[in-house]
Amino acid sequence: MLLKNRTTLLAGTALAGAILFSAPAAQAQLSTPAASPKSTVQQRVGLTDVTITYSRPSAKGRTVFGTLVPFGRRWRTGANQTTTIKFSDEVTVEGKKVPAGEYGIYTIPNKTEWLVVLNKDTKRGADVENFKDDQDVARFSIKPYKVPSKVETFTINFTDITPATANVDMQWELTGAKFKVTSDVEPKVMAQIDEKVVKNANPSANDLAAAAVYYFDNNKDQKQALEWIQKANANDPKFWNVHTEAKIRMKMKDYKGAVTSAEQSRKLALDAKNADYVKMNEDLIVEAKKVGKL
Known part of the structure; x- marks a missing residue:
């Protein structure tokens, strides 16, 4: 009888120890700040809500355009997941009609010109090699410009707002580029x-x-x-x-x-x-x- 009680006690102790040592595995994973934090900016243009969601990488002493972001190659226009733009109604973007919906903003920067592509694929992320052009809803060229002071962290803002228009202004390091959204x-x-x-x-x-x-x-x-x-x-x-x-x-x-x-x-x-x-x-x-x- 004594042996049986001792065996039961040892088994209970072992079980408690197993639970104790396995407890951390059930806890939430460690949460740390993202290197390129997610951001959302929204603007009403005319009667249309425009929402942009993107991740914001920092230069950290690196040369951005032409090096970190190579010229002539498709870029997800931010970090992590593809930058997206959402329109609550049909709009005109740089003269191109774009239906209501959410689209990925993909860009191909060059020294004197950027190609901007709005595409139905919002999940491409860093995989821009398998890009599907047949999913494009608009593509247009814009001229980059030199910003007056260094922008350390990639930033997208709405600027030059009128009752029916706004510019989507992208800035990083010493370069800016913007395109116009017009609400009908x-x-x-x-x-x-x-x-x-x-x-x-x-x-x-x-x-x-x-x-x-x-x-x-x-x-x-x-x-x-x-x-x-x-x-x-x-x-x-x-x-x-x-x-x-x-x-x-x-x-x-x-x-x-x-x-x-x-x-x-x-x-x-x-x-x-x-x-x-x-x-x-x-x-x-x-x-x-x-x-x-x-």
Whole structure:
């Protein structure tokens, strides 16, 4: 009986030891910082969301283009996995129509020109030798430029942003290269204006004002813009909307009307303690009186 109990005790001790020594294998692996950390940048271009995901290698004293990234060879445009770009709607990239979707950005840098390829394959990574050209959705050439100061870590940003365009700007070490993304805003906005303002028997003040601003900003029918903004201001004038009316009248060369609207907007802005709009209205009044010789 004693021998049996001792055997059971030894077996239990051995089992506990096995569990103890095997425990680290069940734990999570050691986590350390990535040499080329992953990054995501996003920008709304017009009404389209553009998202770029890429890994960011650093120069670390090396010459990048022509050495670390050889000229004339396809590059995944970053490190680790292929850099990707995703469009929520159809866009135009350097004059090429690109459907909504996610694509790999592959580049072939050269000293005086880069070839940029958007391809359906987003998983190619470092294996660019077996690249399939029939998966291309767009390819175009861009000119590299010298950056004003050294960029240690590969960086992609959105620059030169307008209501309908943005540049995708890639910089590393002393070199930059960028390409333009254009969102087809006009038909989308005009369709909304038609639905919410033109065909709506009782459009909201916000929609009327938004339509007027769009017409003003894009040099469309200013008489129509004035009609809409006047309706928006009829019952509950806001200082920013009345200022829009003043700008529309200014563009229409109705300088007396511009002064009247700007004075009303200035008073509303003073009541709201908004110094920026007070100043903008005062500047507009001075300009209208000067140009209109009032």
